[in-house]
Amino acid sequence: xxxxxxxxxxxxxxxxxxxxxxxxxxxxxxxxxxxxxxxxxxxxxxxxxxxxxxxxxxxxxxxxxxxxxxxxxxxxxxxxxxxxxxxxxxxxxxxxxxxxxxxxxxxxxxxxxxxxxxxxxxxxxxxxxxxxxxxxxxxxxxxxxxxxxxxxxxxxxxxxxxxxxxxxxxxxxxxxxxxxxxxxxxxxxxxxxxxxxxxxxxxxxxxxxxxxxxxxxxxxxxxxxxxxxxxxxxxxxxxxxxxxxxxxxxxxxxxxxxxxxxxxxxxxxxxxxxxxxxxxxxxxxxxxxxxxxxxxxxxxxxxxxxxxxxxxxxxxxxxxxxxxxxxxxxxxxxxxxxx
Amino acid sequence: xxxxxxxxxxxxxxxxxxxxxxxxxxxxxxxxxxxxxxxxxxxxxxxxxxxxxxxxxxxxxxxxxxxxxxxxxxxxxxxxxxxxxxxxxxxxxxxxxxxxxxxxxxxxxxxxxxxxxxxxxxxxxxxxxxxxxxxxxxxxxxxxxxxxxxxxxxxxxxxxxxxxxxxxxxxxxxxxxxxxxxxxxxxxxxxxxxxxxxxxxxxxxxxxxxxxxxxxxxxxxxxxxxxxxxxxxxxxxxxxxxxxxxxxxxxxxxxxxxxxxxxxxxxxxxxxxxxxxxxxxxxxxxxxxxxxxxxxxxxxxxxxxxxxxxxxxxxxxxxxxxxxxxxxxxxxxxxxxxx
DNA sequence: TTTCACATTTCAAACGTTTGAAATAATTGA
DNA sequence: TCAATTATTTCAAACGTTTGAAATGTGAAA
Numbered sequence: 001x002x003x004x005x006x007x008x009x010x011x012x013x014x015x016x017x018x019x020x021x022x023x024x025x026x027x028x029x030x031x032x033x034x035x036x037x038x039x040x041x042x043x044x045x046x047x048x049x050x051x052x053x054x055x056x057x058x059x060x061x062x063x064x065x066x067x068x069x070x071x072x073x074x075x076x077x078x079x080x081x082x083x084x085x086x087x088x089x090x091x092x093x094x095x096x097x098x099x100x101x102x103x104x105x106x107x108x109x110x111x112x113x114x115x116x117x118x119x120x121x122x123x124x125x126x127x128x129x130x131x132x133x134x135x136x137x138x139x140x141x142x143x144x145x146x147x148x149x150x151x152x153x154x155x156x157x158x159x160x161x162x163x164x165x166x167x168x169x170x171x172x173x174x175x176x177x178x179x180x181x182x183x184x185x186x187x188x189x190x191x192x193x194x195x196x197x198x199x200x201x202x203x204x205x206x207x208x209x210x211x212x213x214x215x216x217x218x219x220x221x222x223x224x225x226x227x228x229x230x231x232x233x234x235x236x237x238x239x240x241x242x243x244x245x246x247x248x249x250x251x252x253x254x255x256x257x258x259x260x261x262x263x264x265x266x267x268x269x270x271x272x273x274x275x276x277x278x279x280x281x282x283x284x285x286x287x288x289x290x291x292x293x294x295x296x297x298x299x300x301x302x303x304x305x306x307x308x309x310x311x312x313x314x315x316x317x318x319x320x321x322x323x324x325x326x327x328x329x330x331x332x333x334x335x336x337x338x339x
Numbered sequence: 340x341x342x343x344x345x346x347x348x349x350x351x352x353x354x355x356x357x358x359x360x361x362x363x364x365x366x367x368x369x370x371x372x373x374x375x376x377x378x379x380x381x382x383x384x385x386x387x388x389x390x391x392x393x394x395x396x397x398x399x400x401x402x403x404x405x406x407x408x409x410x411x412x413x414x415x416x417x418x419x420x421x422x423x424x425x426x427x428x429x430x431x432x433x434x435x436x437x438x439x440x441x442x443x444x445x446x447x448x449x450x451x452x453x454x455x456x457x458x459x460x461x462x463x464x465x466x467x468x469x470x471x472x473x474x475x476x477x478x479x480x481x482x483x484x485x486x487x488x489x490x491x492x493x494x495x496x497x498x499x500x501x502x503x504x505x506x507x508x509x510x511x512x513x514x515x516x517x518x519x520x521x522x523x524x525x526x527x528x529x530x531x532x533x534x535x536x537x538x539x540x541x542x543x544x545x546x547x548x549x550x551x552x553x554x555x556x557x558x559x560x561x562x563x564x565x566x567x568x569x570x571x572x573x574x575x576x577x578x579x580x581x582x583x584x585x586x587x588x589x590x591x592x593x594x595x596x597x598x599x600x601x602x603x604x605x606x607x608x609x610x611x612x613x614x615x616x617x618x619x620x621x622x623x624x625x626x627x628x629x630x631x632x633x634x635x636x637x638x639x640x641x642x643x644x645x646x647x648x649x650x651x652x653x654x655x656x657x658x659x660x661x662x663x664x665x666x667x668x669x670x671x672x673x674x675x676x677x678x
Numbered sequence: 679t680t681t682c683a684c685a686t687t688t689c690a691a692a693c694g695t696t697t698g699a700a701a702t703a704a705t706t707g708a
Numbered sequence: 709t710c711a712a713t714t715a716t717t718t719c720a721a722a723c724g725t726t727t728g729a730a731a732t733g734t735g736a737a738a
Contacts, residue, residue: 007402007484009724020688025726035686050480055459056404057724059395060693063346067438075424078417085414088441092452097459099406099436102427113431120394120436141389145346260629285626290599292631348694359718364696374716396694399723681738688731693724701718708711 008051017045028053059121068098068314069117072128072153073105079283080128083153083307087126090311096123107132114138118145124314128153131196148317148324152310153303155198163317165310165330169199169282172299172334173206173252176280179297179336180250181214185278189222189240189248191233191262193255200225200254203282207252222248226258233261241266247273256283256298263293284337297338306332347390356384367392398460407437407653408456411467411492412444418622419467422492422646426465429650435462446471453477457484463653467492470535487656487663491649492642494537502656504649504669508538508621511638511673512545512591515619518636518675519589520553524617528561528579528587530572530601532594539564539593542621546591561587565597572600580605586612595622595637602632623676636677645671 006012010028014021019038027034027042028051045051059065068091072080084100091098099120101113110130117125118141125142127149134157142149151164180188190207192200204223211218221243224236241247253259259281266274275293284298309330316322345351349367353360358377366373366381367390384390398404407430411419423439430437438459440452449469456464457480464481466488473496481488490503519527529546531539543562550557560582563575580586592598598620605613614632623637648669655661 007724010726011724021725022689022727023687025724026687029726031727033686038686050483052454052457052484054399054724056395056398057693058726060393060399060695060723061725061727063693065395075420075427078420081414081417081420084439085441088414088439092440092455097438097440097455099438100423100427101431101436102424115391116431116436118391144389145391260626264629287599287624287626287629290603290626291629346694349696350694360695361697361719362717364694365717368696370697372716377716393694396723397696399693399725400695400697402723679738681736683736684734686731686733689729691728692726696722698721699719702716704713704715706711706713708709 008049009054010051013042013045013049013051016049017042063121064123065121066096067120067122068096068311069113069120069122069125070098070100070127071103071110071113071117071125072100073103073130075100075102079301079303080153082303083128083310085307086304087307087311090308094315096311096315103130105130105132111138114141118142118147122147124318125149126152126310126314129156133157143324146324148314150310150314150317153306157198161327163313163328165306165313165332167199167301167303167306168331168333169202169301170206170209171331172282172301172336173203174210175206175334175336176252176297176299177207177210178214179338180252180278180280181210181216183250183278183296185250186216187222187246187248188216188250188252189224191236191240191251191253191258192223192225193258194227195225203252203254219246221246226254228258230261233258234265237262237265241274248277249273250278251280253279253281256281256285256288256295259283259295260291263291263295267293280336282334288339294339297336300335300337302332302335347388348393349390352381352384352388352390355388356381402460403462404460405435406459406461407435407650408452408459408461408464409437409439409466410442410449410452410456410464411439412442412469414439414441418640418642419492421642422467422649424646425643426646426650429647433654435650435654442469444469444471450477453480457481457486462486463657464488465491465649465653468495472496482663485663487653489649489653489656492645496537500666502652502667504645504652504671506538506640506642506645507670507672508541508640509545509548510670511621511640511675512542513549514545514673514675515591515636515638516546516549517553518677519591519617519619520549520555522589522617522635524589525555526561526585526587527555527589527591528563530575530579530590530592530597531562531564532597533566534564542591542593558585560585565593567597569600572597573604576601576604580613587616588612589617590619592618592620595620595624595627595634598622598634599630602630602634606632619675621673627678633678636675639674639676641671641674 010021010024014024024042027039075081088098103110107130139149151162155166192204208218224240226233226236259279279295280297281295282299284300288294313328349360349363353363363381366378414420427437442449446469478488490501494505531543547557563579565572565575598618618634619636620634621638623639627633648671652667
């Protein structure tokens, strides 16, 4: 209702109080050289007039923004949302805001987002790169002007000279496989994701290392890949279970949505053994409790922790608690959750 | 690797090019009074030196930030995430960034977030209020300095003098009930959420209006409420199905998680009729396809559209395409999805 | 009364832009 | 050649802060 009244600035307060702008500023910032009574007067007036310091001005002066940029593929993916959940809280608790930008797994959009954040003079960047990111020039820009960058959740295709925080997907898959072995399984299948995703291989390595450490022979018949598409998943499963002489008794899947497709398919074939296949997937979806044939366990990836570690590391870099060239690699362990 | 070189500013460019700062600024902003050749020289130099305009400076000068603040309870709630999905894309496409702040449904945190965003001089605020928000002073601050506010997703406890964008939960529940009636049901139960949530009543009204419009008598035996807690849900269901002479044949539930609890419970009791109860809930969860006893339909709330309408309205307010006192109420219709 | 020390306040520049007004340079016409 | 246009560039102030240096005021010691 009230019309756009003149903005309450330091100058405005100063005029009201008949003192200089710098006195007002120092009083509000509690400088020891300012008289106590003056401070009180200023602070009261500031409160009464609802003075709100202008962050743009402060940012300009201090050459920083107290904003962290976050670029990620997609907020509909619950994994990423969960990383943000942890990240946002930690940032806020430390006086930082975050600006989130979705790339939709599109390189062009990712570059645009990066440029936008660069203009905004974010104090740091946290990025989960798109599937198609091979060239990192748009990210390097930040480091070139001294703005630290943390890669997270997705592993860049080069290995050195960057800070990164990733889920320990190797360990997760190793433990899941070990769990199945401990339950007596020897014919364990691995259903991977797209081959171009590095996690597909990391998880495969976890799987195969667990087999090896238990002297279980590896058979390539027990390994298949899917691009997440439902039909594709089903044909992968058909391959894994093709040889009726040699059927897997357990399955580790790249993630739960494809595992659920697999389970559904296996149940649709009324084969007496297929119902008994014990399955584990990455994810730990909350709705598992409502499934009639739930996986025996889930690999909980702790995405909140991935997000939190990313922001923690970034803030340390921003505050020079870690040298920017002292490249860090943080692995967040998975946890096997038995249902 | 490169050390924090001197920042590339207009002044820096101007010195390199031996011309004034204002010429450089105008050249970059394509002023018609600037010579074409000069423009070319400036633009090339800017590109070579990777000049990035400092947004803090521009914001300060233009007295705006091109940032939209969003306050919402919780990013783990998929509904809110989906609103952000639509909202973020629309904002970015229009040159705005969004800063998201979670209140955790805590009033104190909501107030803190509001103050932080106020300091950041966001150009507008979109807020889904916490459960406990009764007093709106922290939000009114924005409007007092001329910053438009859109309430969304959650209905404020007052009704007038605000802009809001809400899911048309009445219509959704009406259609669901009508759908069940059309399938021949006459004993339809309604399982509501907490009574202090306004949507509980809106949905109830949709339910009861559908009954009335079809001349179906209403029985309070067929209405129960839950606070979302699982035990609470089960006891509500027990009440609804207590009278074995008069058992509902269909159920409309406040949202799917509680509906799934309800279905699970009904199935656990091996009553011959309980399996046939036809259920509908708000949500349209992607995992329904994996349930053995899926709801017959879901009420899709289109949260992306709620988010998108909120940002659209806000941008219109920011750009003075709508008078700030011309309070808008946008209802986003639900869609019944039959499984 | 001077002088000095200290407390307190103010000055002035800086952060990086934008922009209307003023200044200068180039071009045209007579 | 000179004034009058027109094209182009520069000046200078402003946006709202922060902060070291300078200025002012006060009281006490000499």
